[in-house]
Amino acid sequence: MTSKTHGDGWSGEHYPTGTREWMMKKKKSTDIHPDHERIWLQNANDAGDEGRMWCEDKVWPNGPEEGEPTEYMRADLIKKAEADIRMYLARINELENALAEALK
Numbered sequence: 001m002t003s004k005t006h007g008d009g010w011s012g013e014h015y016p017t018g019t020r021e022w023m024m025k026k027k028k029s030t031d032i033h034p035d036h037e038r039i040w041l042q043n044a045n046d047a048g049d050e051g052r053m054w055c056e057d058k059v060w061p062n063g064p065e066e067g068e069p070t071e072y073m074r075a076d077l078i079k080k081a082e083a084d085i086r087m088y089l090a091r092i093n094e095l096e097n098a099l100a101e102a103l104k
Contacts, residue, residue: 037074043067 042053042060045067060069 035074037077039072040069041072042069 036056040055040058040060042055044052046060047053055069058069058071
């Protein structure tokens with residue numbers, strides 16, 4: 001496990017992907033806390049000898065020209081957002097049909 005402090009004053013723990021520490025952190029986080037909504041995986045160009053690091057917060061300040069970290073979002077949240085969109089589109093369709101009928 002390594003600890004880094006970033007220019008913005010944020011300090012946190014980072015674990016090389018696939019290491020024992022990463023697996024233990026992953027297990028502990030799901031046992032104690034709900035999974036984070038998002039995690040970020042360090043850009044491959046920025047990876048050190050330990051490999052790409054992941055973090056629960058987007059701590060890498062890279063811009064698009066330097067390569068952004070990869071953001072992962074929980075699948076259950078994506079499925080809920082898709083279901084919400086389908087519901088809203090169906091409601092919009094209902095209202096459009098009602099308006100079309102009223103204007104006849």
